[in-house]
Amino acid sequence: MLVTDADVPFPVIRALKILQYPIATFDEIGAPVRPDKALMEHVLRYSRVLITRDMGIPSQAYVAQYPDQGLSIALLRWKTSTPKDFQEMAQMILRDGDKWENRASQTPSIISVSRNGSRYRSWSDVPEGISDTRGAVC
Numbered sequence: 001m002l003v004t005d006a007d008v009p010f011p012v013i014r015a016l017k018i019l020q021y022p023i024a025t026f027d028e029i030g031a032p033v034r035p036d037k038a039l040m041e042h043v044l045r046y047s048r049v050l051i052t053r054d055m056g057i058p059s060q061a062y063v064a065q066y067p068d069q070g071l072s073i074a075l076l077r078w079k080t081s082t083p084k085d086f087q088e089m090a091q092m093i094l095r096d097g098d099k100w101e102n103r104a105s106q107t108p109s110i111i112s113v114s115r116n117g118s119r120y121r122s123w124s125d126v127p128e129g130i131s132d133t134r135g136a137v138c
Contacts, residue, residue, distance in 0.1 A: 002097055003029060003043050007053035008076065011086040016093060023051075023093070040071055048104035049074055049111070051093065067123030072104035074111040074118075088115050 001022040004013060008025075016023045024046060026033075031042045043050050050066075054075040066073065076092075078085045096118045100111050103120055110126065112119040 001047050002049050002051055002074075002093070002101070003031075003047045004051045008051055009053070009081060009086055009089070011083070012089045012093070015086070015090040019094070021094060021097070023097075040066055040069055044069060044071055047101070048072055048108075049097075049100045051076065053078070067108050070104075070108045072100065072109045072111060074100050074113055077112055077114045089113075092118070 001024055004023060004025050006026065013023060013025060026039075026043075029042065029046050032038045048070060049072045051074045054077045076089050078089060092113050092115070096113070099118065103109055103111070107120075107122045109120045109122050112121070
């Protein structure tokens with residue numbers, strides 16, 4: 001099962017659920033809102049991959065805690081929110097979701113997802129210079 005945060009558009013989640021794809025939201029798994037560490041530990045009980053939308057600078061936990069615990073992040077990198085974008089996001093999750101889970105079980109990664117496909121970068125390959133002063137991945 002994959003887990004999504006609140007940044008993943010509802011039409012994407014709804015489409016996947018109609019197709020009976022194994023996906024759950026934070027609310028559905030009863031994830032706490034804060035602190036980040038508690039959220040991460042709760043998500044890991046259900047999945048090794050958290051799907052989010054690239055909305056800018058994510059929480060420091062993405063860099064500071066998630067890799068150590070084995071959580072991968074799939075960043076949906078669509079900048080617009082049209083019905084076509086939602087359809088493409090759902091198609092990418094359907095096409096590559098199993099691959100993300102397999103990769104995450106071997107190497108916790110940042111997975112950059114766009115209409116062109118999925119690109120993997122292990123957490124250990126993220127250069128220190130890519131984060132800002134708060135430690136967030138840019």
